[in-house]
Each structure stands twice: as C-alpha cells, then as structure tokens.
Amino acid sequence: MTWQPNKLEQERLDKARELQKRGVELYPRRAARTHTAVQAIEAYQTAEANTPVQVTVTGRIRRVNLKGKVSFMHIEDESGRVQLFIRINTVGEETYSLVKDKLIDVDDFVQATGTMMQTKTGEISVEVQELTLLSKSLSPLPVVKQQVLDDGTIIEYGEFSDVESRYRQRYADLAVNLTVREIFRKRSRTLKAIRQFLDDEGFLEVETPILQPIYGGAAARPFTTYHNQLDQTLFLRISFELYLKRLLVGGYDAVYEIGRDFRNEGVSFKHNPEFTQIEFYKAYIDYNGVMDLTERMVAFVAQQVTGGTTITYQNQVIDLTPPWKRITLRDAIKQESGIDYMDHPTAEALETAIRTKEPQLKPGQTWGKLVDHLLSKYVEPKLIQPTFIIDYPRDISPFAKRVDYDDFHVERFEFFIAGMEMGNAFTELNDPLDQEQRFLDMKKLYADDDDEATPLDEDYLRAMRYGMPPNGGFGMGVDRLVMLLTDQRSIREVLLYPHLRDQK
C-alpha cells in the first residue's frame, strides 16, 4: 500500500477487517433504493393514516447516536437527510451488533429498509428492519455537526474551512459543507439559464477548436503545446472570437459558444488560468442591440438562479433589472479622474498628465494602455451597479468598428457589476481591408511585447473577404457571473478544482 494510515484510519481499517471476518461485504456491487431521503419523508406525510409506508433509502451516515439497545442515525443523500431508528428487537441482534460495536460508522454509505414512522420527539424516521453496508469509509471526513432548527436553518458546529485543504480535497469539502454543494448547483443553473436564454433568442450553440495554430481575439499570453505526429506548435485558445465570426460568413445568423479559455497569466481572486467564457455573435445588430441582449440575459439568469433580479453581493444590494446605466468611457474617466484623455492625444502627453496624480506610473505604455489604466484604477471600482462603459479607443480594440463621430473611438462596450469587469462587446468590424490594417497596427504597437500582440490571421481575413454580415459580438466571464449570483468573493470558490501549485 502506498497509503500510510494515521491512527484514526488504522482504527477504521481494523473495523473493516472485523466486518469481513463477520462476513459483511465492504463494497457490494448493487444497491436497491426505492426512495430518496426526502421522498421517504414525503411519502409518509402524504400516506393515509394507518397505511404503512415501506421504503429502502441509501446514503452516507452523517450522525450516529448510540443509546444502548436503540440507536439513531442520520443518513444523507443528495436530496437531504432522513433519520434511521434502529432497535435491537426490530433489526435483530446480529445487525444491531454492527452498529453497537461501531463497525458501521459515521461516513459509511448504507442502505436501510424499513417502515416510516414518527419518533416521540416528532422526527419522521425510518424504523429499520434491514441495514446493509454499501461502502466502508476508511478515512474519516472532517467533523462538521449540523443542527437543523424548526425553521429549517442549519447551524454548523465545527467546520472544515482551511481553504487550501478544501480546494485540494474538494470531495471532502463538498461532502461536509452543504453551502459549497449549493454553490455548484447554482453554477449549473447559471449555465443552463444562459443556454435557455440564447436558444430562445434563436442562437445556435456551436463548438470551435481549443487547440489552435494561431491564437487571437484577445490581448493575452497563450499556453503553448505541441502535436508530435503533425510536428505542429499549437496554442490553447485565449478566446473564441475569430472562429465564431467565421461562422457568420458561413451563413449562420446567430451563434454562441460556452467553453474554456486559457490565459498564461497571473492568478488572483478573479483570475484562473482556465476559465469559462460565453461568447455570442449575431448578425444585423450593433452594440446597442448587444447591450439590450446583455441586460436581458443577465436579468433572466439572475431570475432563474436566485429567484429575483436584485441580488446582494458582499453586503451591497445590486439591482440587475434593465435598463442599465450607459456612459462613455471618456466621460466616466473624466468624472472619476479629472483627466480628459482627448486633451492628451499622444502617449507622452497622457503619461505626463497621469504622472501628476501618480508619480510611480510605469513609463512607456501605449496611449490605449494608459486609457485602460485610467479605467481600471479610477472608474472600475466605483461601478457597483451594472453599468455599460461605451466607446473605447480604437488602438486597444482591433476587432471593433469605428464610431461615426470621430476617428479615435470604436463601438465597443464593457460592462461592470460590483466593481468587476464582467464582459466585453463590440459592433464587430467586418471590413477585411480595415481589419488587415488593424492587425498590422497592432503588430507595430506591441513590437516590444509580441507575446500579447494579436497575430495576423490570414485565414480569418480570407473569410472576411467573402463577405461578413454586420454583426454585434459579446463575451462574458461566466465564473464572475457565478461569483456574483452566489455572493462569493473569490473565483476559486466557484471553480470545483481551482488551479493550485503542486504539493511537494
């Protein structure tokens, strides 16, 4: 065995051997559940008086109360808990001794057959006639006791809260922390609601390559990998954008994809190296149409997941009901920082202007990056209520179409909730010659940082030359939306297996 049992585990192992000696199978092949825990209780509640309700329930033992010749257990399945009432003269001496000798123990999975009844203190329980082991637990789970009050609220005594252990052993976290289990149910409902919304709007769900010979669609460093037989360097995608828009050339009017993006960058409370993204593209709408879809979609998802469109996030009440505030990036930055970036149209001038407020400002950034810096430093933290920031500088938005009022801005918005950037969208550029020039401009801008430059994608340009309908596109970090809907401050709390370093 590679496993070195600790003292508690050794005791369990000894119990397992004793069970085998008594002829008890530790891991039998089959179970025969007739009712979930909650169904068993409901069956009793809806049954006619004096009609016995016979059930077979299964689950993990979460509490044992041994009382001489009678014992109580709570078993838990995904539906909830039900109490087992075990009497020596109902279940027989042989089975009772397994309980009495603690050979069947907390954390084990068992199957119980019996009749539903109500104990003297009123709890609906299974009076057990047959009790069998389904799976012996050899390592005790962290001890968390729960008290269920009359109004259904659960008070926990003892906790399993060390974040590192919880993430490294998510199975144990889920097994004992009911609130954690609930977060991932909400995550699932979030995904389902997004799909339902977009399907109802006539979108087609598609899948595009994760392994890409040319990455693009965002400014980020990629993960690089290699195909041995093809002798080909491949990148894990950093966005879906360019592959999805090719599909509009192909004749679909509205497509979306939900999947994983990979970015080889820092890890933080809102960044994981792999994260879930939703992108959609719809022909014949512009970014105003996308804004309309965005606020309706987020409100719909919130309604499906939380039952309303007003949520509480980290003690702040946030109203997701459309319409949301819309303000240009220029006005927002002017309001919060006092700097009008149009007064400083070169990188040097803008850097000088910011330096009066921030002497430590990193020198040599491009004009677009400086504008972005002003946004994230002065504006973003203030955007608690959902807000669309619209019209971005052209040189940080290579896939967005120009506004009609000047040459500096493009029709792009990002939207923010709870001080977090949630998503990004544009009126998509569909002019292949303009697009080619943007690629070339990006190359120049990022000359000393080509990791992040968007590589020129010839095939994408060829697709565009066939003719791409005017369209609006959208991308959103799904993990961040789940954070919002589950009131979690860290992205790791909404990822079942967040990225951690190897344990040495």
Next chain:
RNA sequence: GGCCCUGUAGCUCAAUUGGCAGAGCAGUUGACUCUUAAUCAAUUGGUUGUAGGUUCGAGUCCUACCAGGGUCACCA
C-alpha cells in the same frame, strides 16, 4: 515576480517576556430501548510546514526553502 500575513493533534483553535505543547469536537473504553450539536464517566493522540542557525533552553528570535491567502505588478 516584489511586499505583507498565515502554517501547532483527523477538524477548529490556544500557548504570557524565549522556560514542562493545551482545549473543544472526533476517536477509544464503559453506561443508557425515542435521541438529534444526545448525555454521563474514563482515556489515547504532536517530527509545531521543511532545512539550517542563535541560545543553557525555540511553537515563539534569525536565514533559506515549500504551500496558502492578501496586495502591487502583470492581466480582463
């Protein structure tokens, strides 16, 4: 990557100025035929993240390393 904080029993946490490493829960043994955080009595359990150093003496002070969290940088 820089800086700050944290790491003690299976879990959650104590440990005075550097002076015998402790508690609750769980575990073990015993009692109990309606308990529910069951209760009562007794009891086991430690390479204090790792490796060095200072000291008569280190959980505590110093150095390096490992891991986690926070923050800045990077980045949506």
